[in-house]
Amino acid sequence: MKTRSPFAPLLLFAFLTLLLLPVLVLLIWSVARSWPWPSLLPAAYSAAEWKSLFSASSRLVPVLLQSVLLAGGVTLLSLAASVPAAKALGLLSFPGKSVVEMLVLAPVIVPPLSYAPGMHLLFLRLGIADSFAGVLLAHLVPCLPYGIRILTNVFRALGDRLEMQARVLGASPAQAFLHVTLPLIAPGMASAGGLLFIVSLSQYLLTFFLGGGRIVTLSMVLLPLVKDGERAAAAVWSTLFIAVSLLFCLLMERAAKRCASSRDTFFLS
Amino acid sequence: MANLELRNISKSFSSKRRNAPETVLSHVSLAVPDGKIFCLLGPSGIGKSTLLKIVCGLLVPEEGDVLFDGESVLRVPVERRGAVLVFQDASLFPHLTVEENIAFGLKMRGASRGEQRQVAAEMLSLVEMEECARKLPGEISGGQKQRVALARALAVRPRILLLDEPFSSLDARLRRSMRAFMRALQRKTGITTLLVTHDWEEALQDSDILGLLFDGKLLQTGAPEDVFSNPVSPRAADFFGVRNYFDVEVRDGTLSSPFGSAPADAPDGRYLGMLRPDQIALLPDAGGAGSVLSAEYGGERIFYDIVPSFSANGCGWSRFRVAASLEGRLREGEKVSMSARCDTIRLFPAESDRREPRETESSYEQDLQ
Numbered sequence: 001m002k003t004r005s006p007f008a009p010l011l012l013f014a015f016l017t018l019l020l021l022p023v024l025v026l027l028i029w030s031v032a033r034s035w036p037w038p039s040l041l042p043a044a045y046s047a048a049e050w051k052s053l054f055s056a057s058s059r060l061v062p063v064l065l066q067s068v069l070l071a072g073g074v075t076l077l078s079l080a081a082s083v084p085a086a087k088a089l090g091l092l093s094f095p096g097k098s099v100v101e102m103l104v105l106a107p108v109i110v111p112p113l114s115y116a117p118g119m120h121l122l123f124l125r126l127g128i129a130d131s132f133a134g135v136l137l138a139h140l141v142p143c144l145p146y147g148i149r150i151l152t153n154v155f156r157a158l159g160d161r162l163e164m165q166a167r168v169l170g171a172s173p174a175q176a177f178l179h180v181t182l183p184l185i186a187p188g189m190a191s192a193g194g195l196l197f198i199v200s201l202s203q204y205l206l207t208f209f210l211g212g213g214r215i216v217t218l219s220m221v222l223l224p225l226v227k228d229g230e231r232a233a234a235a236v237w238s239t240l241f242i243a244v245s246l247l248f249c250l251l252m253e254r255a256a257k258r259c260a261s262s263r264d265t266f267f268l269s
Numbered sequence: 270m271a272n273l274e275l276r277n278i279s280k281s282f283s284s285k286r287r288n289a290p291e292t293v294l295s296h297v298s299l300a301v302p303d304g305k306i307f308c309l310l311g312p313s314g315i316g317k318s319t320l321l322k323i324v325c326g327l328l329v330p331e332e333g334d335v336l337f338d339g340e341s342v343l344r345v346p347v348e349r350r351g352a353v354l355v356f357q358d359a360s361l362f363p364h365l366t367v368e369e370n371i372a373f374g375l376k377m378r379g380a381s382r383g384e385q386r387q388v389a390a391e392m393l394s395l396v397e398m399e400e401c402a403r404k405l406p407g408e409i410s411g412g413q414k415q416r417v418a419l420a421r422a423l424a425v426r427p428r429i430l431l432l433d434e435p436f437s438s439l440d441a442r443l444r445r446s447m448r449a450f451m452r453a454l455q456r457k458t459g460i461t462t463l464l465v466t467h468d469w470e471e472a473l474q475d476s477d478i479l480g481l482l483f484d485g486k487l488l489q490t491g492a493p494e495d496v497f498s499n500p501v502s503p504r505a506a507d508f509f510g511v512r513n514y515f516d517v518e519v520r521d522g523t524l525s526s527p528f529g530s531a532p533a534d535a536p537d538g539r540y541l542g543m544l545r546p547d548q549i550a551l552l553p554d555a556g557g558a559g560s561v562l563s564a565e566y567g568g569e570r571i572f573y574d575i576v577p578s579f580s581a582n583g584c585g586w587s588r589f590r591v592a593a594s595l596e597g598r599l600r601e602g603e604k605v606s607m608s609a610r611c612d613t614i615r616l617f618p619a620e621s622d623r624r625e626p627r628e629t630e631s632s633y634e635q636d637l638q
Contacts, residue, residue, distance in 0.1 A: 165360040167347045168325050169374035170425055175348075179373075183364045260364055 023242065029235035049236045059221065060240075067201060067217040068244065070132065074139040074200040075193050081140070082147030082192065083185070089148065090155030101152075108145045115141070116209040123210060130212030138210040139200045146199060147192050154188030183260050190256035194249035201245060218244070271337040271351075271428040273301040273324070273461055278333035280319055293319050294330070295485040301429075301478065304459040306452075308476030308493075310469055310508060316485050317465035321431045324463060325352040337428055348377070352429040357437055359418040361406035367417050368393065368402040374425035392420040395454070412443045419451065423458060430455075432464040436471075448475055469509045473497060481505050503621050506543055513549065515577075515585030517542035517616060524611060527558070527579045531611030539619040546572065546592040549609045553599060557606035561599050562588065570594060575607065 005011075029035070030049055032042035053060055088094075089101060119138055123129035128137070162184070166176035204219040211220075218241050225234040278297045281290040293316035301307040311317050322328040324335055326347035334341050342350050353374075361370050371392050372385040380388075393399045396416040401409055409417070415435055422430060435451070436444045452475055455462050466472050472479055473493045480490040489501045500506035503514065517526045517540040524533035526542050528549075551559075551573065562574040575589040589607065599605060 161356060161358070161360050162362060164327055165354075165356065166362075166373070166377075168327065168352075168354045169377065169421065170348045171373075171377040172348055175377050179377075180362055 023239075026235050026238055026242075029231055030239055032232055035231075046232075049232045052233075053236055053240075059216070063216055063218060063221055064240070064244070066132075066215060068248075070136060070139070070207075070215070070217060071197045071200040072248070073136050074143055075196040077136070078140055078143045078147040078196045079151075079189055079193055081144060082151045083189070085148050086151030087155050090152040090158075091160045104148050105145050107141045112142065112203075112205045116206055119206075120209050120212075129210065130214050132215060135207055135211045135215045138206045139203055142203065142206070143196045143199050146195050150192040150195070151185065151188060154185050154192075158184055186256040186259040190252040193252045194245075197248045197252075198245050201241065271461055272303045272339075273307075273352075273429050273463065274336040274339070275299050275320075275324070276334045276336065278320065278323060278330045278335070280316070280323060280328065280330045292485050294323075296333070297482070297485070297487050298333075299480055299487060299490060301461050301463055303461055305477040306455055306462045306464060306475060307478045307480065308472045309463065309465040309480045309482050310472040311465070311467065311482035313467050315482060317467075317482060318433050320482075321354055321433050321463065321465060324429065325354045325431055326350045327354070351425075351427050352431055353422040353425060353427040354431040354433060355415075355418045355422050355435050357434045359406075359411075359414040359435075361414055361417055361421075363406050366403050366405055367398065367409065370406065370417055371421045371424050373421060378425070388424050392424045395423070395457075396420040396450075411439050412447055415439065415447055416450070419454065423454075423460070427460065430460045430462045432462065434466055435464075437466070437468070444471075451475070473509075481508050483508075500543075500615065503541065503543065503617055506615070509545075511546060511590045513544045513546065513586060513589045513591075515542050515544075515579070516540075516619075517614060519616075524614065524616075526611060526614060527577065527585060528607065528609045528614070529611050531614075533612075533616075535616055540616040541619050541621045543615040543617065544609050544613070546590045548613050549589065549591045549607050551575070551591055551593055551599065551605045551607060553597070553603060554606035555604050557604045559589070559605050559607050561601050561603045561605060563601060564599065567592075571598065573599060575605065577607065 028042065031045050031047055033044040033046040033048070035042035052058060085104075089097065089104070116138070119141075120129055123134045123138075128134040158181070162180050163176045166180045167173070171179065201217065202219055203217075204223050207215055207217050207220055218237060222234060222237045222241065225237060276298050278294055279292070280294040281292040283290050297320065299307065299309075309317055309320065319328060323330050326342070326345065329343070335343055337351070342352075361367075362373065365373065368386075368389045372380075372389040375385045375388055389402070390399075393402055396419060398413060398416055398420070401413060401417075406414060406417070418435070432451075436447045439447060448471060464475060466475075476493050478490060479493045479496045481488040481496065483504060488505045489496055491499075496505070497509055500508075503512070506512045515527050517524055518538075519525075519533050519535045519540060520537050522532055522534065524531050524535070528544075558579060559575040559577040562576050565572040565574075570592050571594075573591045573593060575591055576587065577585055577589055579585050580587045591607070593599075
């Protein structure tokens with residue numbers, strides 16, 4: 001017989017109030033022309049903001065393209081750098097390892113405001129300031145700690161036994177990584193990737209400083225709208241932000257599943 | 270197929286607790302002729318697995334050489350060395366089916382799909398697991414996993430097969446059948462095999478050559494029956510269970526012991542004598558030299574702990590263990606006489622370090638773990 005947890009209704013309630021309700025409010029805001037306090041629902045509705053989002057003069061396409069390219073690029077680069085670092089931290093023991101592990105977390109603790117101006121100066125000298133590449137590099141700073149941290153635990157859980165087994169059976173180091181390690185860490189990489197994408201997408205300050213106003217992402221559009229009290233427009237762009245993030249996470253999961261299942265990579269179809 | 274030779278292998282690891290490196294293997298030399306099973310017996314955590322990793326190339330020794338067919342393979346990388354290690358936990362790749370696991374090594378060598386499929390099918394029938402070809406490792410039992418691990422190792426036609434306590438995670442009945450299966454498989458394929466275990470019965474039954482490893486050193490190697498009946502030291506004798514020790518004196522070619530006298534060809538002097546539990550016979554005897562302390566029912570035989578009267582003089586251990594048949598079962602506290610053929614007494618130098626285990630400890634555990 002199927003037994004239901006006594007917490008099930010509570011969980012459902014929490015899901016509805018904490019996750020769905022805010023999105024619903026956001027959606028209502030995006031079509032509200034006036035919503036005076038203390039009315040439960042707006043006094044007047046208008047689809048003007050949505051219309052302008054999809055109008056010919058809208059910034060939608062360039063902003064979306066730049067955001068996705070930037071956050072996607074940051075995600076890929078972060079993952080590429082995190083995998084070897086996390087493997088070393090998760091599986092090897094070397095002197096000073098605990099210090100390295102702490103230093104890896106440092107960018108999460110230090111606020112971007114303290115290093116963004118200095119970084120901009122450095123990038124000016126290197127000739128990559130106010131460019132896509134510069135912003136991409138800058139975003140790696142807050143993203144890498146998350147990538148390395150998550151994947152370190154993934155490698156710790158996996159251990160090195162299976163890779164050793166692959167080597168003994170005749171796999172080169174590259175083959176062992178490709179055929180054994182990668183499929184097994186793929187789900188972990190997908191989780192990390194989703195988070196990295198959102199962290200990059202949310203960067204306002206770094207994008208603002210290092211992009212010099214030329215690199216306009218979703219956050220760069222969103223924050224001034226919120227500041228100026230353009231609630232309907234802000235709600236429209238926020239909805240877009242959520243949609244893009246969710247879509248990316250779903251795509252990552254799909255890619256991980258494909259990689260983790262042997263069907264495409266091994267000999268049986 | 271090849272013969273395997275290890276020359277003077279030493280290996281140590283840096284230890285976190287102590288600053289000095291910890292020696293795991295020291296000057297280990299051994300040889301396994303083509304097609305034989307060499308079994309390395311030793312307590313857990315004393316470098317048996319380290320030795321296997323050195324043979325297959327996962328670890329590099331600080332000293333010594335590894336030779337296959339007389340040629341050093343130390344410079345040959347793991348993937349080309351041709352020595353395949355089967356780990357204790359089978360280490361199947363969880364994302365690949367049984368069939369794909371078995372074909373893994375061939376795929377890495379760039380074998381064609383047809384060859385991969387064909388060899389996988391051959392190996393599956395060799396380990397009698399055809400019906401599980403498309404299953405994932407998570408869907409089969411522990412014993413089946415070990416069979417797949419063996420099949421996967423054999424699929425690459427290794428020169429040397431290395432088995433690291435391959436069945437110790439299985440329950441006793443399954444372990445017995447898997448060992449018999451492994452022996453038959455080894456005979457059929459004729460692959461030179463180096464097996465490590467901490468189970469002495471397994472070691473005696475499964476090996477052509479037996480080696481005793483203790484504290485990183487090889488104490489003795491030889492045919493199993495020879496190592497069992499002629500241990501080189503009390504330490505080597507204790508690998509195979511509880512042993513009984515007592516003082517022996519040899520004078521003018523005659524040995525005198527608590528069990529009587531016999532001619533002996535050892536030089537005059539004092540010795541430490543040893544008898545196995547099965548070499549002593551007990552008879553109920555009101556005026557006997559020992560009394561039964563306790564009896565332990567062991568199925569086919571009974572193990573008695575006897576307190577010998579001569580041990581009061583300090584010339585033998587205070588407890589003797591004797592294995593007796595089930596007939597004429599003795600009661601606790603009953604007086605008995607102990608007898609043994611004195612020419613079967615094994616003599617060790619008197620100064621051999623053989624202290625009696627404390628009573629609270631189970632001697633089996635102390636000696637073997």
